[in-house]
Amino acid sequence: MKIRAAVLEEFGQPLVVQEVDLAEPKAGEVLVHLSACGVCHTDLxxxxxxxxxxYAPCVLGHEGAGVVERVGEGVTLVRPGDHVITLFAPECGACVHCLSGRTNRCVAIRDQQGLGYLPDGTTRLSRGGEPLRHFMGTSTFAEYTVMPEIALAKVSSEAPLEGCAPFACGLSTGIGAALYTARVEPGSVCVVFGCGLVGLGAVIGARLAGAERIVAVDLSAERLAQARHHGATDTRIAGDDTVDWLRSETGGFGADYTFEATGNVQVMRQAVEAAREAWGMATMCGVAGKGETLEIVPRFLITGRRVTGSSFGGVKGRTQVPQLVDRWLAGEIDVDALISHRMSLDDVERGFELMERQDGIRSVITF
Incomplete structure (x- = not known):
């Protein structure tokens, strides 16, 4: 079938919205008619x-939500008409990692997915007879996509699909970092560095976990106001004195949990140093640039601080994303406040520009 999609032709060049070909789903695969897709920093x-x-060329996009249109042979997890959220982090339920219960890092299709292919090593996307690779196994900057059934989360049909899209990456990553990676305890003190979608998700997750004090740190007063809306009890403009201030606010010890959601290695270091002596946990959610490293003074570790990373918030996609959506429907999460711009596929580059200017929280493409 012919579809419109945003193709990354060359690195550093604007995406080109054009007509491409999408083949029918094969065994274990699903054709999804996309309704919405968030513009995420990972795409940029x-x-x-x-x-x-x-890799390029490929069809970008990974924060999608839509409706199942057709299924391939042997598909049992979803059926036509189901509302689904796309998962760049699948959940097969049978690999060594899924069975361990200690991680969401499913390995069932990772190798081919990382190369831009579906599990059988081929693509369903093409242009002029030449294959186009899939991005993160999803390629949701498009009207339709074909994905493995284990990479789709079936959600309530009552949930507006526009609001479902952020759960495909940024929102779940932040909420999950607090609930599933750090496992924030009731009554604790949390600090969130960076109040984009992931950071605000961490604020929400800390609130849902029952944290007593949630401090949000950012350079933008507007984003700090958003953090208060979503549950932050305190806000602080970021600066070189942030760690000293946080310690002074916690009796000299630091926070029980800190979350870094900027991708800046200097901020990551602040998150480590702001964690409480003896048991503080610093969780890294941001993605640093190529070749960058995080320097940690060993004394901060010897005295009891722990440092961990969080991929997709530790969320098991097929199992836990629907649960998060249900909490939204129950009124515990204000998703509408997180969607700041709505646009068509043709405006995808504008979505990148808004992100670079830190204008709003999340732009969503609607189809």
Whole structure:
């Protein structure tokens, strides 16, 4: 079938919205008619050429939501008409990682997915007879996509699909970092560095976990106001004195949990140093640039601080994303406040520009 899609032709160049071909789903695959797709920093990161694992040409996009249109042979997890959220982090339920219960890092299709292919090593996207690779196994900057059934989360049909899109990456990553990676305890003190969608998600997750004090740190007063709306009890304009201030606010010890959601290695270091002596946990959610490293003074670790990373918030996609959507429907998460711009596929570059200017929280493409 012919579809319109935004293609990354060359790194550092604007995406080109054009007509491409999409083949029918094969065994274990699903054709999804997309309704909405968030414009995420990871898409911009890859388009810029900064991602060492990036490839071109490909159809970008990974924060999608839509309706199942057709299924391939043997598909049992979804059926036509189901509302689904796309998952760049699949959940097969049977691999060594899925069975461990300690991680969401499913390995069932990782190798081919990382190369831009579906599990059988081929693509369903093409142009002029030449294959186009899939981005993160999703390629949701398009009217339709074909994906493995284990990479789709079936959600309530009552949830507006426009609001479902952010759960495909940024929002789930932040909420999950607090609930599933750090496992924030009730009554604790949390600090969130960076109040984009992931950081605001961490604020929400800390609130849902029952944190007593949630401090949001950012350079933007507007984003700090958003953080208060979503549950932050305190806000602070970021600066060189941030760690000293946080310690002074916590009896000299630091926070029980800190979350970094900027991708800036200097801020990552602040997140480590702001974590409480003896048991503080610093969770890294941001993606640093190519070749960058995080320097940590060993004394901060010897005295009891822990440092961990969080991929997709530790969320098991097929199992837990629907649960998060249900919490939205129950009124516990204000998704509408997070969607700041709505646009067509033709405006995808404008979505990147708004992100670079930190204008709003999340732009969503609607089809």
């Amino acid at each position: 990161y890859t388009a810029s050429g900064a991602d060492p694992t990036g």
